[in-house]
Amino acid sequence: MTTTADLHTLTGAYALHALPDQERAEFEEHLADCAACADEVGELAAAAARLGLAVSAPPHPATKARVMARIPAVRQDVPRVHLPAPSRALTRRLGRWALAACVAGAAGLAGTTVWQHSRADDAGRRASASRQRADELAGVLSASDVTSRHVRLPGGATGTLLVSRSRDRAAFVASGMVVPPRGKVYQLWFDDSGTMRPAGLMDSHRATQAVVLDGSPGGSSAVGITVEPAGGSARPTSTPVALMELPV
Structure with missing residues (x-):
């Protein structure tokens, strides 16, 4: 399972269609709720399209194979977030709050489940549409008669x-x-x-x-x-x- 911090680093690979199926699915679910990543993917896709226009000959298969082989080994650093350790008093309060939260959470579980299911369906539709648009753009750019x-x-x-x-x-x-x-x-x-x-x-x-x-x-x-x-x-x-x- 890829962490949220990792997902923020995958915009470039996603824009270039370089993610394996499982990682791409996880990123598309994240993309539906992350405006910053959606903006960055759009900008990177447009930049890749402009760069592609300057190349009139397709890359050599061996070159592509070497690049694709290097992608899993070259990853961006995961952002490091340092959180202060909670105090003992805060820890005791959190214990009481956790019990109350469990009671409240059980009462609202049914409604939350319905909301999450609806949200997941909506995110899936947006991710599918985004993937289709990206595939169509890649198809036009890579066409031999473009x-x-x-x-x-x-x-x-x-x-x-x-x-x-x-x-x-x-x-x-x-x-x-x-x-x-x-x-x-x-x-x-x-x-x-x-x-x-x-x-x-x-x-x-x-x-x-x-x-x-x-x-x-x-x-x-x-x-x-x-x-x-x-x-x-x-x-x-x-x-x-x-x-x-x-x-x-």
Whole structure:
């Protein structure tokens, strides 16, 4: 069983799909309740995507094998937390409190069990969705026919569009995005000969992120970004922040 302290050190390995199945499952359960780790995973995934764009040739199988073999042997140091020893008076009080806590805990056990089961189901769904998005992004980046187009966005931000026709998917990697107004969100659109088709929402709290667009890029010539009410819109309600031609 991996400790909570250990789990905080696994963000990089998770973003690179380098965790064994059991450790990945434990980390995804932790990820559902740890906003700091979720933010770090998102930033690392986006950084890995940008670095991957600079490599046009796949790594040699022997190189990958050596790197994967080293991963279990190179681990980050576990944070050391020093807690003061409890006083004797505190220890005696804790004994009385423990008895009272046992009585109260027994009374509330049924309700707590139901709440924990619901929370576990919700965490499992979020972890599954996160894993699916990461797998889809990795699929686009590793596709043999992936093409890309780099663009400059308002406010000094930059973006990269990636398309894999064989996988029929597109992705967008953004860096330096300005936080939208409160209650608003960036929404992506496929431009189908002038008709804008919803392609998903971006995370309003992250300046750097990688997003796999919803739907097929087939029949589209460009991707647009608009500022929409939280939750998104069926049709654009604002002037596009950017309209980017899809790479050929």
